[in-house]
Amino acid sequence: MQSRPAPQPGLTFEYLMWLFIRISGLGLYLVALVGVTAALVMGARTQLDMGTLIRWTFFPNSGHVANAGVDLELGWVSLLWQIMQGMAVVFGVTHGMNGLRNILEDFISNKGTRLVVRVIIILLWILFLYAAFTLVLSDTL
């Protein structure tokens, strides 16, 4: 089995994705820290268990914590938290899909197969973004 040739140096797609994967990783840390702090401030410390707190941290919307029977104040139904959720979706989905591409392409030496895989991953990326945004925007402001 042969692996793909190593990427070339310079301002290439591979370099930009290398940079993006690190920036989005830090971005997800930021989203998580802001989210968990805000959830605790809004009363999660006394009203939520650990699993619900974590779901709340990344995606504070009514569909995501509906089964938990939480009765927090509705401070999270705002544009700010929709933007935070949107950041988590865009960073998370793109980070994950690029990671998948990275792993798969490492094992594909054929250029044509790599292109097919890349197209499939772009389609998956669009599908996940669409699905996640329909869930995130379920709360009406």
Place this chain on the structure above:
Amino acid sequence: MARERNVGVFDGFIYRGGGPMLAWLLHRISGIGIVVFVGLHILANAFNGQIGSAINTVFMSWVFQLLVFFCVIFHAINGLRIIILDLWPALLEHQREAIWIEWGFFLPIYAIAAIVIISKGLAG
């Protein structure tokens, strides 16, 4: 020609990379795990409520949560190690020590999560 990588799966098994290789491998495995868990979770809930709740029942079982938490916590801590070493490349000389420190962070955090998950799982 020097950039031509020609390492097959079987060479990979023979290669004794130690701690850094284990971290690299676990980073990839946990990454695939997160993509599968989160991807199924998003798709199931966005397009079908019934399949969504069936998948959620599996996801909320404590055995499965142990696996998901391993993937997420390891991926996050190892990713932070990679970012820090890439920001200050001089530190790459101490990569093996950095990975020991990383386990020092990972084990207590995962232990706390595991204790909460198991005690809750066995109680309810």
